[in-house]
Amino acid sequence: MDKPIRFSTEFTVEWGDCDPARIVFYPHYFxxxxxxxxxxxxxxxxxQALLTERYQVVGTPILEAHxxxxxxxxxxxxxxxxxxxxxxxxxxxxIDYELWRDGRLLVEGWEIRAWVARIDDRLRSLPIPxxxxxxxxxxxxxxxxxxxxxxxxxx
Amino acid sequence: MDKPIRFSTEFTVEWGDCDPARIVFYPHYFxxxxxxxxxxxxxxxxxQALLTERYQVVGTPILEAHxxxxxxxxxxxxxxxxxxxxxxxxxxxxIDYELWRDGRLLVEGWEIRAWVARIDDRLRSLPIPxxxxxxxxxxxxxxxxxxxxxxxxxx
Amino acid sequence: MDKPIRFSTEFTVEWGDCDPARIVFYPHYFxxxxxxxxxxxxxxxxxQALLTERYQVVGTPILEAHxxxxxxxxxxxxxxxxxxxxxxxxxxxxIDYELWRDGRLLVEGWEIRAWVARIDDRLRSLPIPxxxxxxxxxxxxxxxxxxxxxxxxxx
Amino acid sequence: MDKPIRFSTEFTVEWGDCDPARIVFYPHYFxxxxxxxxxxxxxxxxxQALLTERYQVVGTPILEAHxxxxxxxxxxxxxxxxxxxxxxxxxxxxIDYELWRDGRLLVEGWEIRAWVARIDDRLRSLPIPxxxxxxxxxxxxxxxxxxxxxxxxxx
Numbered sequence: 001m002d003k004p005i006r007f008s009t010e011f012t013v014e015w016g017d018c019d020p021a022r023i024v025f026y027p028h029y030f031x032x033x034x035x036x037x038x039x040x041x042x043x044x045x046x047x048q049a050l051l052t053e054r055y056q057v058v059g060t061p062i063l064e065a066h067x068x069x070x071x072x073x074x075x076x077x078x079x080x081x082x083x084x085x086x087x088x089x090x091x092x093x094x095i096d097y098e099l100w101r102d103g104r105l106l107v108e109g110w111e112i113r114a115w116v117a118r119i120d121d122r123l124r125s126l127p128i129p130x131x132x133x134x135x136x137x138x139x140x141x142x143x144x145x146x147x148x149x150x151x152x153x154x155x
Numbered sequence: 156m157d158k159p160i161r162f163s164t165e166f167t168v169e170w171g172d173c174d175p176a177r178i179v180f181y182p183h184y185f186x187x188x189x190x191x192x193x194x195x196x197x198x199x200x201x202x203q204a205l206l207t208e209r210y211q212v213v214g215t216p217i218l219e220a221h222x223x224x225x226x227x228x229x230x231x232x233x234x235x236x237x238x239x240x241x242x243x244x245x246x247x248x249x250i251d252y253e254l255w256r257d258g259r260l261l262v263e264g265w266e267i268r269a270w271v272a273r274i275d276d277r278l279r280s281l282p283i284p285x286x287x288x289x290x291x292x293x294x295x296x297x298x299x300x301x302x303x304x305x306x307x308x309x310x
Numbered sequence: 311m312d313k314p315i316r317f318s319t320e321f322t323v324e325w326g327d328c329d330p331a332r333i334v335f336y337p338h339y340f341x342x343x344x345x346x347x348x349x350x351x352x353x354x355x356x357x358q359a360l361l362t363e364r365y366q367v368v369g370t371p372i373l374e375a376h377x378x379x380x381x382x383x384x385x386x387x388x389x390x391x392x393x394x395x396x397x398x399x400x401x402x403x404x405i406d407y408e409l410w411r412d413g414r415l416l417v418e419g420w421e422i423r424a425w426v427a428r429i430d431d432r433l434r435s436l437p438i439p440x441x442x443x444x445x446x447x448x449x450x451x452x453x454x455x456x457x458x459x460x461x462x463x464x465x
Numbered sequence: 466m467d468k469p470i471r472f473s474t475e476f477t478v479e480w481g482d483c484d485p486a487r488i489v490f491y492p493h494y495f496x497x498x499x500x501x502x503x504x505x506x507x508x509x510x511x512x513q514a515l516l517t518e519r520y521q522v523v524g525t526p527i528l529e530a531h532x533x534x535x536x537x538x539x540x541x542x543x544x545x546x547x548x549x550x551x552x553x554x555x556x557x558x559x560i561d562y563e564l565w566r567d568g569r570l571l572v573e574g575w576e577i578r579a580w581v582a583r584i585d586d587r588l589r590s591l592p593i594p595x596x597x598x599x600x601x602x603x604x605x606x607x608x609x610x611x612x613x614x615x616x617x618x619x620x
Contacts (some may be wrong), residue, residue, distance in 0.1 A: 001396075014341075014344075014345045014348060015233070015344065015345070015348045015358055015369075015484060015485070015490075015493065016341050016344055016484060016490045017343065018484060018485050019214075019480060019481060019483060019484070019485070020203065020204070020214075020480070020483050020484070020485060020486075020487045020539075020540065021176035021203070021207075021213040021214045021216065021485075022213070022359070022485045023213070023216065025189075025480075025481045026185065026189070026216075026217045026220060027182040027186045027189065027481065028182070030182035030185060031182045031324075031326050032201065034180075034181070034324075034325065034326055035324045035325070035326065036323045038324060038385070038386075047385060047386050048175065048176070048325055048385060049175070049332070049384070049385060056177040058177075058178075059174075059175075059176045059325075061176065061178065061181075061224070061227065062181045062224055063223070063224055064222065064223045065181060065221070065222050065224075065226065066219075066221045066222075067219065067220050067221075068218070068219045069216070069217055069218055069219065069220075072216065072278060073357060074359070074485075075348070075357060075358060075485065076348075076352055076357050076359075083158075090444055114238065123227060140286070167501075169496075170329060170330070170335075170499065170500070170503045170504060170513055170524075171329060171335045171394060171496050171499055171500065173330050174325060174326060174328060174329070174330070175325070175328050175329070175330060175331075175332040175384075175385065176330075176430065177330040177514070178573045180325075180326045182326065186479075186481050187482065189479075189481055190479045190480070191480065193480045193540070193541075195480060197541055202540060202541050203480055203540060204487070204539070204540060204541075214480075226619060229330075229514070230503070230512060231503075231507055231513060231514075239517050257403065329524075330513065330514070330524075331513070331517075331523040331524045331526065332523070333523070335499075336495065336499070336526075336527045336530060337492040337493070337495035337496045337499065338492070340491065340492035340495055341492045344490075344491070344492065347493065350594055358485065358486070359485070368486040368487070368488070369484075369485075369486045371486065371488065371491075371534070371537065372491045372534055373533070373534055374531075374532065374533045374534065375491060375531070375532050375534075376529075376530070376531045376532075377529065377530050377531075378528065378529045379526070379528055379529065379530075382526065382588060433537060
């Protein structure tokens, strides 16, 4: 993989995603990170269920996750999500996420995911099959249009 | 505050917290991080509602969150959660979390929280009142007993 | 209001909405019921925040909710949701919901919602303003096209 | 089974369970219904994972669910939950739930659950094994103490 691959999708912040401070309860942002990756899988003709069936993996569990919250969001906001993978390591890969609203960056973060199978009832990390990386690259949406990534004024 | 302050509580992993891989859907760990802090607030005689009423803040929103997932957990597991604050900065503080099961560290992470009020419909960071830090310190449970922090064998 | 009013929207079942049985964890269906109503509000130029500001209500809390689950759904399924209101009672109204996938009815249910304000820190039921019902009727999408409501074979 | 069987447990309403109206987002009550049943299973020495292993069922999926919300609850409230089963039908059973706070009934509702196995990738309803009903009966906590069920004044 000679250059980063990318994927974009969208979400709506719903009433039930917000807490009594009238802003998103922050664990939901990680739900959107995960869901953005699931959308990418589907765009690549894959799904967690298919990965399990084809490779006996229990999915791509998270080893590490991080987020920085720059601007809050609330009920009704439309979020543009982008995911980017710079490279695949032998047994893991990192996805960088950004969530935008109207050209303003709200949240940035990342997940490190492993390729893990349940063997003898223990979870074991295994090498990522090259065709998995290739399928995500095939579904890559190339450069994100400049209009959607222009940073807004500081929050 | 001359030494770190600490708080411990417990959670049960429920069926509805787990995903089709039969392990906790990872955003839920951040729910437990947040909830551990809310329990500490209550132990200190506080709550988000009380903070809002007393200081006009919209709570203690998260600026940054991080987690490292070492060992998976599933439906029925009992988690021991510990939170620790090393110090309070003028407008923010960091809470370090650990989640344990039967003497084995499952998840470690942290949140950075700010003290934020809604002024003219914008969220603004303000200095943390000393009595807030004092109340959390007062509710600190001191050193965590060694038995519960001995690391288990690698996961 | 001389005939029922209706609204349709769509949702995707995500990985994080499913439980270890590989099907939607059932409380999420109520999230989609609620969210379908919130989409209708927005289509009508309203939102819970706006209702609070304009009428001092604390939203439209649920008095009663019901669902019957006919066919299961899982990660990646696209759901067509329809909401229908037959009439508004003085202080409450009932919304009937249906969730479909590819012309097959998966879930049907309803909510009874009240018009409630917080007065002297107690929640009190109040008469629904006629312009609220009118706004929802204005955003009504009329008859749902037959194609999307033809019942599939029994589940 | 000649008389109803019962089980009680407790929950805490957390910050992340509440919506911008400062009350529980109602789908969470169904999470507590489900979780109350899971606690009962564990008290009976069972779990969804064990049921799957022992009987090849995909758990006890919900056919129908209902709730009536009498009094709201918020962050920090301690809920007493009771579950009751009157009888087991050949392939399904109904659980009645009540959620109380300080002797006041907040929510009442029920679930109808089936005994379902995945056969040829389709979910099929099967007869409930008598020893399953017997295990829940064995874990029954008999009559709920009067103190905890005395109805409070109307909400």
